[in-house]
Amino acid sequence: MNELAGASLRAxxxxxxxxxxxxxxxxxxxxxxxxxxxxxxxxxxxxxxxRRGEAGPVLPGALLDxxxxxxxxxxxxxxGRVVNATGIVLHTNLGRAPLAPAAAAAAMAAAxxxxxxxDMAAGERGSxxxxxxxxxxxxxxxxxxxxxxxxAAAVLLALSGLAAGGEVVVSRGELVEIGGGFRIPDVIQQxxxxxxxxxxxxxxxxxxxxxxxxxxxxxxxxxxxxxFRMTGFTEETPLRELAGLARERGLxxxxxxxSGALTGLRLGGRPPEVTVQDSIAAGVDAVAFSGxxxxxxxxxxxxxxxxxxxDILRRHxxxxxxxxxxxxxxxxxxxxxxxRDGGTVPALAMMNQAPAALQARADRLAxxxxxxxxxxxxxxxxxxxxxxxxxxxxxxxxxxxxxxxRVKAALRDGSxxxxxxxxxxxxxxxxxTVGDDEVPEVAAAVQRALAA
Ligand SMILES: *Cc1c(COP(=O)(O)O)cnc(C)c1O
Numbered sequence: 001m002n003e004l005a006g007a008s009l010r011a012x013x014x015x016x017x018x019x020x021x022x023x024x025x026x027x028x029x030x031x032x033x034x035x036x037x038x039x040x041x042x043x044x045x046x047x048x049x050x051r052r053g054e055a056g057p058v059l060p061g062a063l064l065d066x067x068x069x070x071x072x073x074x075x076x077x078x079x080g081r082v083v084n085a086t087g088i089v090l091h092t093n094l095g096r097a098p099l100a101p102a103a104a105a106a107a108m109a110a111a112x113x114x115x116x117x118x119d120m121a122a123g124e125r126g127s128x129x130x131x132x133x134x135x136x137x138x139x140x141x142x143x144x145x146x147x148x149x150x151x152a153a154a155v156l157l158a159l160s161g162l163a164a165g166g167e168v169v170v171s172r173g174e175l176v177e178i179g180g181g182f183r184i185p186d187v188i189q190q191x192x193x194x195x196x197x198x199x200x201x202x203x204x205x206x207x208x209x210x211x212x213x214x215x216x217x218x219x220x221x222x223x224x225x226x227x228f229r230m231t232g233f234t235e236e237t238p239l240r241e242l243a244g245l246a247r248e249r250g251l252x253x254x255x256x257x258x259s260g261a262l263t264g265l266r267l268g269g270r271p272p273e274v275t276v277q278d279s280i281a282a283g284v285d286a287v288a289f290s291g292x293x294x295x296x297x298x299x300x301x302x303x304x305x306x307x308x309x310x311d312i313l314r315r316h317x318x319x320x321x322x323x324x325x326x327x328x329x330x331x332x333x334x335x336x337x338x339x340r341d342g343g344t345v346p347a348l349a350m351m352n353q354a355p356a357a358l359q360a361r362a363d364r365l366a367x368x369x370x371x372x373x374x375x376x377x378x379x380x381x382x383x384x385x386x387x388x389x390x391x392x393x394x395x396x397x398x399x400x401x402x403x404x405x406r407v408k409a410a411l412r413d414g415s416x417x418x419x420x421x422x423x424x425x426x427x428x429x430x431x432x433t434v435g436d437d438e439v440p441e442v443a444a445a446v447q448r449a450l451a452a
Contacts, residue, residue, distance in 0.1 A: 005050045005051065005053060008050050008058055009047060009050050009051070011058070012043060012046055012047065012050075012058060012063075013060050013063070015036060015039050015040060015043065017060075018039050018043075018060060018063060018064060018067075019035070019036070019039070021060045021064065022035075022039075022064045025064050025068070026068055027064055027067055027068040027071065030071050034071060034074075035067065035071070038067035038068070038070045038071045038074075039063070039064075039067045041067070041070055042057065042063045042064075042066040042067040042070060043063065045057075045066070046058050046063065046066075080416075080417075081416050082094060082416060082417045082418070082419050083416055083417070083418040083419065083434060083438050083441065083442055083445070084098075084419055084433040084434070085396075085418055085419055085420045085421075085428075085429040085430055085431075085433065085434050085442065086419055086420070086421055086430060086433060087378055087379070087380035087381065087392075087394055087396065087421075087430025087431075087432045087433055088380065088381050088382075088383035088433065089347050089350045089351055089380065089381070089382055089383050089384075089392075089432065089433055090292070090293055090294075090347060090382055090383040090384030090386060091383050091384070091433075092179070092383070092384055092385075094419065096292040096293065096299065096383075096384050097292045097293070097295070097296040097297060097298075097346070097347040097384075098346045098347060099297070099298060099331055099335070099346070100296070100334065100335060100338055100343070100344065100345055100346055102334045102337070102338060102343070103297060103298065103330075103331040103332075103334040103335045103338070104331065105334070106330040106331055106333065106334035107298070107327040107328070107330045107331040107334075109330065110326045110327060110329070110330035111326075111327065114326055114330070116128050116326045116329070128323065128324070128326075128329060129145075129146060129147050129324075129329070131329070131333045132145065132147045132302075132329065132332060132333055132336065133145045133146070135333065135336040135337065135340060136302060136304050136336065137304075138340060139262055139276075139277075139336060139339055139340055140262070140276045140277055140280050140287075140304045141277055141280045141281065142276075142280045142287075142304035142305050142306075142310075143305070143306050143307040143310070144304070144305065144306065144307040144309075144310035144311065145302065145303060145304045145305075145310065146302070146303040146304075146310055146313055146314055146319075147291070147300055147301070147302050147303075147324055147329070147332060148300070148301045148302075148303070148319070148322040148323060148324065149299070149300065149301060149322045149323070149324060150290060150291075150292075150299055150300060150301040151256070151258060151260070151288055151289055151290040151291075151293075151301040151302075152178070152182050152187070152301065153301045153322040154288035154289070154301035154302065154303050155187055155254075155256050155288045155301075156187055156190060156191055156318070156322070157303070157313050157316060157318055157319060157322055158191075158254050158286050158288055158303060158309075158313060159187060159188055159190075159191030159192075159193055159219065159221075159254070160190075160191040160192060160316060160318050161312045161313040161316040161318070162218060162219055162252050162254060162285070162286065162309060162312060162313070163188070163191060163192075163193035163218040163219040163252075163254075164191060164192035164193055165192060165193070165218075166193055166194070166216050166217060166218030166219070167193065167194045167195075167196045167214065167216045167217045167218060167219075168188050168191075168193045168194070168195055168196065168217075168218065168219045168220075168221050169196045169198055169209055169212045169213065169217060169219070169220050169221065170184065170188070170195060170196070170197060170198070170221045170222075170223065171197075171198055171199045171204035171208070171209075171222075171223075171236065171237070172197050172198065172199050172200055172201050172204065173199065173200070173201050173202060173203075173204055173225070173230065173234070173236060174204075174221075174222065174223035174225065174236075175195075175197065175223075176223055176225060176226065178226060178258065178385060179385055184221075184223055184256070188221070193218065193219070194216075196212050196217070198211075198212045201230075202230060202232070202233055202234045202235070203233070203234060203235040203236075204235070204236060204237055205235060205237055206237045206241045206242070206245060208237075209237060209242065209245055210245055210249075213245075213249050213251065217249070217251055218251065218252065219251060219252050219253070219254050220242050220245065220246050220251055220252070220253050220254070221254050221255075221256065222239060222242060222253065222254070222255045222256070222284075223255075223256045223258075224255075224256060224257050224258040224259065224274070226258040226259065226385045226386065238282070239253070239255065239278075239279060239282035239283070239284060240282045240283065243282055243283030243284060244283075246283075246285070247283070252285040252286070252309060253283065253284045253285050254284065254285060254286050254287075254288070255279050255284040255286070255287040255288070256287075256288050257274065257276060257279055257287050257288065257289045258288075258289060258290060258293065258385065258386070259273065259289065259290065259293040259294045259384070259385070259386035260276055260289025260290050260291070260293055260294050260295045260302065261273040261274070261275045261276070261294040261295075262275055262276055262277070262294070262295060262339050263275065263339075263348070273294065273386075276289055276304060280304060280305070284305060285305050285306050285308075285309040286303055286304070286305035286306070286309045286310060286313070287303070287304050287305055288301060288302070288303055289301070289302050289304075290302075290384075291332055291335070292384070293384045293385070293386050294347070294348070294382070294386055295335065295336075295339070295345075296335060296345035296346060296347035296348050297331060297332050297335030297336070297345075298327075298328045298331040298332055298335070299328065300324055300328055300332050301322075350432060350433060351382060351392055351432075353394075353432065355393065355395075358394055358395040358431050358432065359375070359395050361395070361431040361434065361436060361439060362375035362376075362395040362396060362397050362431045363375055364439050365397045365429065365431070365434075365439050365442060365443055366397050368439070368440070368443035369397065369399070369443055369446055369447075372399060372400050372401060373397050373398070373399050373446075374397065374398050374400070375395055375396070375397055375398075376395070376396055376397070376398045377393065377394070377395060377396075378394045378395060378396035378428065378430050378431075378432075379391035379392065379393065379394060380392040380393075380394040380430055380432035380433065392432060394430055394431060394432040395430075395431050395432075396428050396429055396430040396431055397428075397429045397431070398426040398427070398428055398429075399426055399427040399428075399429070399446065400425075400426050401426075401427060401450060404422045404425060404426055404427045405422055407427050407446075407449050407450060408420050408421070408422050408427055410448075410449035410450075410452040411427075411445055411446065411449045413449075413452075414445045414448055414449060416441065416445070418442055418445045418446070418449075429442060429446075
């Protein structure tokens, strides 16, 4: 740090001096505590800049303006709507599944007082998942169901309730990390059980499981590989065979299915996803799956299975820490109703759009944008760690502009923010995840970003 910077640091006004100088400044319309905090932050920024030898606001007027800008920026809610032009339907960073209007409305309707734990017929205390359970049973064919905070919580609860103090047998090919540090071996340990690995990375046969069973074994665990795909010389043991072994040896079979498809989604020529119904029909004791992946609902984790197993989990003390709040429960119930009644679940509808609809949307956006914008084929994805290698043929609009990264950042900075990607030197707006009603907004956002 040079002498000049040192002198400037000492010359920075103190907060109380800035407050005096700021009398009458627009800043003072904000609550006093917030003004003081913003002035402190503006001063701290100025000190950091001076120490680094950079230019920054140091004069009182500039510091007051900077504090005012900080206050205004901090005023809006930090969580807000964005336009998803990435082509990734279940984008974990963008809130995974967009809720159906009926699900959002159900959450709104439960926002005030609601019968969360109140049995309306009896006029006494009821169960908070009473609305979800019959739907889960009807949709999956299971004897019982339960809902918790997310699929990670569902797996933790299942292992804590069904395997604690004993051994859990898992294939070496399924000791996966799902993302965000959710690793199967860690969850087993956290559930108070001991992991017994069987088979090899690429092949695990029924006999491998059978030979690993000891008097301490409680659970056979099957994990969906979700976010990666093994090809070539591979073999996994079918659920049905594992269920047979579990029955024979008096063990429980737990299935971490993850994505939670209720319909046999077939994307990119792959075999259809294993559904929750398949898992139940194969004879698992409990299957865990996410509410906000292929189910298309709010963040939640569902458990379905035999009544004997689910009832143990329903009484487990951990359930209290993992339970859902009223807004999520309302949205989840509404989403399950849509599945039951054949209604539109937005995430699934996006994955199954007709090519002509995608083409028309891309053409419309490109026409609004002019000559530097061109419709082009793209590849979208289900996302959320589901179907990692199954691209969804889509259409996008490519913007051939100078400084594509700058334009992408300007789009993110707009209102509403538009989240795009840059590939091969162009900005790409994928129409798979953009609604027809969002096209004019995206066009206006692009015009503003190009002018910025
Ligand atoms: C995604 C996934 C999870 C975690 O689900 P969350 O709902 O995000 O907690 C767990 N297991 C598998 C197999 C998954 O695919």
